[in-house]
């Protein structure tokens with residue numbers, strides 16, 4: 270066990286039982302012309318976290334940890350999209366409409382893909398989810414159980430929507446969760462700030478929060494404990510761009 274410095278107190282990190290869960294880093298949320306922009310949002314702040322997510326992902330892979338990617342999206346016939354979600358609000362493009370990156374939030378369309386810098390590697394788990402939480406309507410819990418996972422380190426977007434929903438779902442299923450604070454973002458800065466505060470309040474009622482640098486340090490320490498050196502020539506330890 271490695272004590273990972275975090276709020277509200279150290280996170281008892283065990284790589285062998287911990288999955289890195291990257292939530293919905295899809296072109297539809299992060300790039301212009303997708304679902305996020307169709308809702309009236311400026312997507313540029315979300316693009317800014319990609320290098321930090323990539324640094325944590327590269328080190329996690331080098332350490333041999335379990336990696337999970339999630340993608341929010343729906344079947345082409347939209348049969349898994351409840352009317353309440355389809356008809357919500359007044360977006361310029363609705364789910365399933367044709368946009369510049371194909372049909373919005375539809376599985377297999379260009380906009381549904383994870384951004385190239387964070388593309389899943391062979392053997393990594395990719396969870397397609399119809400809702401905000403990564404456990405609802407997906408095999409995620411069974412896959413984590415098979416791998417002996419008890420802890421989740423989370424990154425991705427958006428902080429107060431799909432990331433926080435997934436953390437709360439994970440809480441109720443018994444997982445300890447840590448959110449990497451500089452590897453998540455919201456279209457609303459105040460909502461990100463509030464979410465980080467909500468997670469750590471009341472003695473970590475939802476979980477822990479820590480910067481990417483602390484996660485990178487913990488990965489190196491875990492590798493030393495288990496005599497599995499992480500190659501510092503390859504791994505950008507504590508060198509997070511931007």
Ligand code: TIU
Pocket residue numbers: 292293298305308341426427428430431432456
């Ligand atoms: N992935 C995710 O957070 N889905 C959203 O729809 N987020 C918004 O903030 N709209």
